[in-house]
Structures are given as C-alpha cells and as structure tokens.
Amino acid sequence: xSLNLVYHFQSSQNQEEAFRPxxxxxxxxxxNQGFLDRPTLRELSKSVPEADHDLLTFLSLDDLKTFALRxxxxxxxxxxxxxxxxxxNIGLDGAKDLPTFRTIFEKFGEVIVNxxxxxxxxxxxxxxx
Amino acid sequence: MxxxxxxxxxxxxxxAILDQEEKLNKMYSYFEPKVFxxxxxxxxxxxxxxxxxxxxxxxxxxxxxxxxxxxxxSYLADSSIAFEQSFSRYLKQNFKEGVDLGGPKxxxxxxxxFTLQVQDLFKxxxxxALAPFWIGLQQVTVLGGAPGETIERALQDGKSQLNxxxxxxxxxxxxxxxxxxxxxxxxxxxxxxxxLSEHFGTQEVERRYLYKIHGAELSQEWxxxxxxxxxxxxxxxxxKTGLISFLDxxxxxxxxxxxxxxxxxxxxxxxxxxxxxxxxxxxxRTGFSQMMKLFMMGQKVVLDLTGLPxxxxxxxxxxxxxxxxxxxxxxxxxxxxxxxxxxxxxxxYEGSRLQTEETTRxxxxxLFRYFxxxxxxxNLGTDxxxxxxxxxxxxxxxxxxxxxxxxFYNPTSYKKQVTIHTKGGFAFLKMIDPSKATAKSVSHGVExxxxxxxxxxxxxxxxxxx
Numbered sequence: 001x002s003l004n005l006v007y008h009f010q011s012s013q014n015q016e017e018a019f020r021p022x023x024x025x026x027x028x029x030x031x032n033q034g035f036l037d038r039p040t041l042r043e044l045s046k047s048v049p050e051a052d053h054d055l056l057t058f059l060s061l062d063d064l065k066t067f068a069l070r071x072x073x074x075x076x077x078x079x080x081x082x083x084x085x086x087x088x089n090i091g092l093d094g095a096k097d098l099p100t101f102r103t104i105f106e107k108f109g110e111v112i113v114n115x116x117x118x119x120x121x122x123x124x125x126x127x128x129x
Numbered sequence: 130m131x132x133x134x135x136x137x138x139x140x141x142x143x144x145a146i147l148d149q150e151e152k153l154n155k156m157y158s159y160f161e162p163k164v165f166x167x168x169x170x171x172x173x174x175x176x177x178x179x180x181x182x183x184x185x186x187x188x189x190x191x192x193x194x195x196x197x198x199x200x201x202x203s204y205l206a207d208s209s210i211a212f213e214q215s216f217s218r219y220l221k222q223n224f225k226e227g228v229d230l231g232g233p234k235x236x237x238x239x240x241x242x243f244t245l246q247v248q249d250l251f252k253x254x255x256x257x258a259l260a261p262f263w264i265g266l267q268q269v270t271v272l273g274g275a276p277g278e279t280i281e282r283a284l285q286d287g288k289s290q291l292n293x294x295x296x297x298x299x300x301x302x303x304x305x306x307x308x309x310x311x312x313x314x315x316x317x318x319x320x321x322x323x324x325l326s327e328h329f330g331t332q333e334v335e336r337r338y339l340y341k342i343h344g345a346e347l348s349q350e351w352x353x354x355x356x357x358x359x360x361x362x363x364x365x366x367x368x369k370t371g372l373i374s375f376l377d378x379x380x381x382x383x384x385x386x387x388x389x390x391x392x393x394x395x396x397x398x399x400x401x402x403x404x405x406x407x408x409x410x411x412x413x414r415t416g417f418s419q420m421m422k423l424f425m426m427g428q429k430v431v432l433d434l435t436g437l438p439x440x441x442x443x444x445x446x447x448x449x450x451x452x453x454x455x456x457x458x459x460x461x462x463x464x465x466x467x468x469x470x471x472x473x474x475x476x477x478y479e480g481s482r483l484q485t486e487e488t489t490r491x492x493x494x495x496l497f498r499y500f501x502x503x504x505x506x507x508n509l510g511t512d513x514x515x516x517x518x519x520x521x522x523x524x525x526x527x528x529x530x531x532x533x534x535x536x537f538y539n540p541t542s543y544k545k546q547v548t549i550h551t552k553g554g555f556a557f558l559k560m561i562d563p564s565k566a567t568a569k570s571v572s573h574g575v576e577x578x579x580x581x582x583x584x585x586x587x588x589x590x591x592x593x594x595x
Contacts, residue, residue: 006280008141013233027140028277032285034292035277085141092143093135098151101283 003036003080004105005029005068006088010057024064026056027085031077044071065112072114079117083109131167132157134211136204138197142276144204146195147283149313156204158211159247168251172258179262188262189338190255192248193308195275196296199365201305202275205248212240219243267337270300273311282316290318290540290582294514297324301353301516303386306337319564319582320540327536328353328516346398347521347531354519354533356502357384359406360416366408366433370480371489379497381509382516392419397426404429404500408480410436417441421448427472429500433480445477462492474500505533505574505589506550513545513579514538522590529590532558536586537566539579547577551589558588 006028013020029036038056045053047070048063058064065082072080083091083105091104136144136156144156158164179188193204220228220239230236256263272293273282281288293316300307309317309325332350334340357376359367367373367386376384405428407420424430434442449456454468454475463482468475476496483489509515518534526532533555539545551557551574560568565583568575577585 006142027142028280030280030284034281034284034286034289089135089137089141089143092145092153092155095145095153097153098147098283101145101147101153101279 003031003077006083008085023057079111079113081109081111132161132164134158134209136207137209138276146274148311158207158209159205160212160215176259187264190266191269194270197275270305270307272309294540320538351518351520354517355383355385358403359386362388370483375493406431408433424473424475429474431476434477435480462488503554505555508548512541529592531591533589539583542581545579549575553594556590558590561586
C-alpha cells in the first residue's frame, strides 16, 4: 500500500507590496481508497511550523518531504510517492487509457519509504506469530 | 490535428478526462488561433448541412464545465502557453500605450475578463452562423470530469457512490444542469440512475430545453419542491453571514442558489411560496425593481443591505415613502427592518454585522421562525440524502391542499435511520418503491430504515390546519 502526492512549485511573487516566497503547494494527496481528508492534512502539516497550514504550501522540497513522511507514518503506509506537476503532465502526455494513466503513479516521482511501517510478514513469520 | 497545446488547469495540471470506455481524453487549448478558424469552418458546414437537408430542429449550444471544490469551471478556462500568448496579443491590442498589471490579483482579473470575452466570441459566432436554428446556450456540468476526479476515478476503489450523490445534490442546490455521460455502469451503481431519473429526468429536460411548456400551477405531475431561493452571482456573501450553514442544518437541499432572477410570469407563480434572499452588493436597477415587484406581488423578500449602492438605497427610501409603508425596526444582532403589504413581507438587515457563529445562528433561527415555513421536519443523520417534490391532489385526495413526496437515498455501505416528524398540517399517505428500505408509522411520524444503497419514497398529504 502506498500514498501519492502531487505538488506544484510556485516561484516567488510580490503581491500588493507583500513578498510571497517560492513555495511547493500540495495539489492532490491520495491512497488507493481515495483523497486524504483536507482538515486532517492541515493538522498534520503543523509538523512543519514554517508551512502555510491553510493553503498547504511549504517553503522547501525538504519540508514537503517531512510532511509527506509524517502523513505516511500516521496512515501506517509503506511509502509515499512525490510527483511534481511537471512529471505528472509528462506522464499524462504519454497515457491513453486507464491502465497507462495508472502507470504515472508507478513510474514518475520520488519515493520516500516509511521505515516505521509495520513489516509485512512472510510465510514463516505468519506461521510462527 | 487542429491544436497541439494541452489545456492546463489553474493548479498547473493538464486537463484529461476518463470516459465510459476508460479512454483518456485530453483537452486541448481553445486559445490556439487555428481552433477558432476551424470552429468557424465547422459552423458553416454544419449550418449548410441543416439547411440543405431541411432540418428544422431547434439548436442549443452547450458550454461544458467541471466542478473542482467549490468552483464551477468552464473547459475553456486555460493556463497553458497558448492562453498566455493569446492574452499577450489581447493586451497589446487593447492597451496600446502599455498596461501596468499591478499585482497578481489585477492580472488574474484581466485574464478572467479576457477568457469571458473569448467564451462570448465562440457563443456569438455560433449564434450568428446558425441563426435560423439557434435557441440558446445551456451550461452543463460534467460529472467525473474534473482533473482531480480523473485521478479519483482511476484509483482501485474509484470514486464512491457517496461522493457522486454528494456532488449531484450540490449541483441540484446550485440549479446546475449535469451530464453523466462519462460514468461507467459500475460507477453509477444502483442509486445514481434512480437519483438522475427522478430529479433530472424527462420533465426537467423538457423544462430546461423548452420542449414543452409546463404551466406554473401545480398539476398531477411531480415538480421539484424547495422553500428558499438565494440570488447570488459568484461571491459567498450568504455563506459568510451563516445563512448557508443554517439552511444546511435545517432545510438541507430545500434551497436553491441562483445566479440571476428569472423574472417570468411562470417562474413568479411557480415559486410564490419561497422566501427570496437578495444581496445589496449584487443588485443593479433592474434587479432592484424586480425584487420590489415580487414584494408587491405578496412574496417574502429578504435583503442584506451590505454593499447596496447609494442610488438604490435612495430608491428604497422613496419606495417606502411613496407606498406609505410602515417600517417596524427590531434590534436583534443587527438592525432588522420589517414592512408588510398584503401577504408580502420585506425584511432588510445589515449582513456585515453578523459576525460570530453563535449570533448568526440565533439571528437566522429567529427570522425563519417568523416566516413559519410550514413543512415536514426530518432528522436525517449524515450521508443520507433527501429530495422533495410536489404535485396537485387527485380527485380522491381532496382533503389535502397538495401532496409532497420525499425520496431518501443511502449511498453508503452502512445502515441508516431517518425520523420524520409529521407535526400539524401533514399526514403520511404511503411509501413508494422501497428498495433495501422499510418505513413504519409511529406516534410522532414515520421511521425509515435504509440498508446500504437503499432508497425509498414517502408521500405526505398537506392539509390546512383548523
């Protein structure tokens, strides 16, 4: 079981004399069962104090990864895959149907493994437990 | 191929949608110049085809949209390089001395204005080219057609029935017309075809597409039934003042949010019983006059004075003086002014003073108690959905003023209970078409049990209390 996170990098902006630094914005975060609940994600994003918890934007890719891993641990999933919008779009360009669309989430992005995930037991492990 | 640039959403993702056959359909930018040229050629060929074959059918144009969160977005909206280039040409043409875009907000406003102009160009070109056949334009929202839904539908579990029903009822509340063309049979499941045929069926198609004119008076045919109409174009003024959450708690799916007032005789008569909410900031002279006419026709009208242009404020004062209307002022949370004219009620308040959740709830609760909307009370619980319809009585039901039918749907995998309190004025008549559901009469009304994916309809006779 794994999670997928699609993010969008936004360059810095001057908005009405206020400077907005470059950021990584979360677009989609989902498991095989569906999208993760937004209020829960906002709560978990507090593990990164510098993040904008309402908009779910992070100041660096490392911050985004820290957050993604935190969610992965909370959900007790094996890994989380981070895919940039650019990579998602490249994958989409080559996809033509449902099976090829699904491969985007197998081929693209960076995988972060949750070392704390409960290990899956092998045959002997199940036998002796 | 006419276009080569894929359309991009405001989140930066390419637009692509899965169809019934699980094919991925990519959307290309409308802003490539060749697209418009080809559109004109297509219209000309299509017009010739209709004329040469002497086809006299009326023709509707459609603007397809998708729903992402709270935003209803046209497939024409785009952030691709083709759009940026086209926008740059627009700026050069319209601001010859150059333009200071200021901040991102101003730029976004200009881009949105430009997109609307292009949308209008496509519409007016089609209208001109197909003039003898053209009837009008319909906005249609495609279920499962948002970029996020493409991902959700591709997941192992797919998009749930619960999420689809939730979306459909949200579209119903916002008076949006929907298409289920993309959905597979397995996605529609057991409930969706029922919800769609019962509330977006033939009669609704006839009404929307003007195939058949239905009278405004009640007939033996079922009509959708609501209690409140809210007029608001964009913005979220009524959400901010707590009205929407109050209605969601107390009159769920019995209100309708409309972009504009459809001021026709038929609409006025058909919706006579509804309380109508207007916002000062959204009103122009025409809207203001129509609102006041509704009041004079005996309807219940509520106006949030926030943002009402000074000229309309003056007109309102003059209207009150000219008609010698007595204004009763109540200070409760905000200043409320109440005027009566026959059956008509006109209430104004300052929405900007409705700030905290607790006070807004008190305010709306008092206001709706004053209106005394006579209807059946339902205790629904979460994730059970209900929609009401109404019809005139048959010769065997003359004890009643009208008959109201409620459809309950349970799109979840859990058993659900619903309690209906039939206080004075309503009598339970019968249950119809139960599927995985039961209903029993109890002293205070009716209790319904819905198994997973169950549905049932109940009829209530509405009588005059003596």
